[in-house]
Amino acid sequence: MTLKRLDNILIVVDDLEAVKTFFLDLGLELEGETVVEGPSVDRLIGLQNVRATLVFLRTPDGHGRIELDKYHTPDAVRSGPVDTPVNAFGIRRIMFAVDDLDAVVARLLARGAALVGEVVRFGESHKLAYVRGPEGIIVALAEQIG
Incomplete structure (x- = not known):
């Protein structure tokens, strides 16, 4: 079995509309929006009582995708400052x-x-x-x- 492709990158956000607008202004296209919740979501991501709004964006060529998630429950957790420098551990850009x-x-x-x-x-x-x-x-x- 081989890896087929990178499907999407997930970004958890608080201000869903501002981040969605930023990526639309950049040139990505809105692919869809949905709300997820329920036991299967809870089991999948290891949290309880999940309710989240998901926005799916794609590049104009259709190959790159970004998923924006806004958690309504449980509250999202910020793990560092908003202006984390480019050389901080983790995905930076x-x-x-x-x-x-x-x-x-x-x-x-x-x-x-x-x-x-x-x-x-x-x-x-x-x-x-x-x-x-x-x-x-x-x-x-x-x-x-x-």
Whole structure:
């Protein structure tokens, strides 16, 4: 048996609408929204009395997906500061390929996101930027150039 693909990445959030809007502004597409609860959910994730709203987003090419979960019960637990630095243990960022990095960064900054560092050029092949959105979520943006 072999691994087939990466299906999605889960991000637990408090302000579901703000984070959903951030990813829609970035260019992801809404795939669906649902509420989950009940004994099978409780058994699957090892919690009791779970009730959560799930939002499913996909990249325009249909290959990448993000799942946003807002827990109504039990309350979600914050394990660190919202502005965790990029070198902290754990998953720190998700990278997306973009066509016009400067335009994407400008659009996200106009809607309240912040650059983590600077937009940089790596040799003749790529421009990169790290952007922090709602709830401290960091996305890396990469534009192939040259």
